[in-house]
Amino acid sequence: MTEPEPSYLAAVRESYDTVAAAYAKLVKSPAQLDPLSRAMLAAFAEAVRTADRGPVADLGCGPGHVTAYLADLGVPAFGVDLSPKMIELARQAYPSLRFTVGSMTAPAIRDNELGGILAYYSTHHTPPELLPVVFAAFHRTLAPGGHLMLAGHVGDGERLRPTRAYGGHPVSYESHLLPADRIAELLDRAGLAVTARLTEEPDEGATRTIATFLARKPERP
Ligand SMILES: C[S@@+](CC[C@H](N)C(=O)[O-])C[C@H]1O[C@@H](n2cnc3c(N)ncnc32)[C@H](O)[C@@H]1O
Numbered sequence: 495m496t497e498p499e500p501s502y503l504a505a506v507r508e509s510y511d512t513v514a515a516a517y518a519k520l521v522k523s524p525a526q527l528d529p530l531s532r533a534m535l536a537a538f539a540e541a542v543r544t545a546d547r548g549p550v551a552d553l554g555c556g557p558g559h560v561t562a563y564l565a566d567l568g569v570p571a572f573g574v575d576l577s578p579k580m581i582e583l584a585r586q587a588y589p590s591l592r593f594t595v596g597s598m599t600a601p602a603i604r605d606n607e608l609g610g611i612l613a614y615y616s617t618h619h620t621p622p623e624l625l626p627v628v629f630a631a632f633h634r635t636l637a638p639g640g641h642l643m644l645a646g647h648v649g650d651g652e653r654l655r656p657t658r659a660y661g662g663h664p665v666s667y668e669s670h671l672l673p674a675d676r677i678a679e680l681l682d683r684a685g686l687a688v689t690a691r692l693t694e695e696p697d698e699g700a701t702r703t704i705a706t707f708l709a710r711k712p713e714r715p
Contacts, residue, residue: 500599500627502668503576506619509665510556510577516661517556518583524563531645534692534706535560538610538643539567541708547637548609553598554616558584561591564612571612574601598628603635611636613644618669622651622676629684636711642686645706648674648693674705681709 510517524535542550548570552561555573557580564571565588572592575581584593596602598613599620611632620628632642649671659665678688686709694704 497600499597500621500624502619502621502624503597503599505666505668507576507578509659509667510575511579513660513663513665514557514577514579514583516663517580518559518587520660521557521559523559528694530692530694531704531706534643534645534708535563536567537690538612538641538708539564539569541641542569542610543567545609545639545641547640548607550610550612551601551603551608551635552612552614553601553632554613555584555593556580556616558588558591558593560612560614561593562588565591569610574598574603598631599624601631601635605634606637606640608635608640609637610641610643613642613646615646617644618646618671619667620670621668622670622672625672625677625680626684629680629686633685633711636686638711638713640711642681642709642711643706644677644681644709645704647671647702648677648705649702651676671702674703674707677705678707681707685711685715687712 550571552573555561555575558573561571561573574596581593654669688709690708692706
């Protein structure tokens, strides 16, 4: 029997459907990202290529530009997003790649199928009490020896409720900015061993701290 969908997902889906076109125009392409972000993506891509355990799922891929960047780095990658509109844009922009609608809370991916998971600025809408569900899904779908890269804004646990985003479009989602230590602890509890963590302090271009984690599903439980 399929589990009922967590209720917060409707607001996230509807909001990203509303902002999808504006988001795709506004968001930086990976080539325009700061050197540290590009270095972490390159390190992740190299780890996945070297381990050679399967494809990478870009979970919460949005318009697919980071999925395509990984593919350009020689990684077999596909994208999954909650928002059908985002998936439509991703398919239009990168017709040779696979993009599907789905949720990282219950991804339609087989156990141990993936060599890697990228969660790039896509887990912060998950209420903290449901992050263990998402991280359990990451653990289930990663092959032993597979790699995870998770990046996003972190904070003191504050809950943001913006009413407008990306060019002033109405949104009804919430964002949860957890401390980096809490995210690391939850990954560890899910059986994903954190191997590296980069924290970037806000500068004139960014108002919030960013944390990027690299983690690995151990070869043996
Ligand atoms: C800020 S955007 C980031 C998109 C892309 N990763 C990027 O870096 O530009 C967040 C994305 O995560 C997706 N998302 C949020 N929660 C999700 C979930 N439970 N499952 C799949 N996608 C989700 C949203 O639909 C949205 O496209």
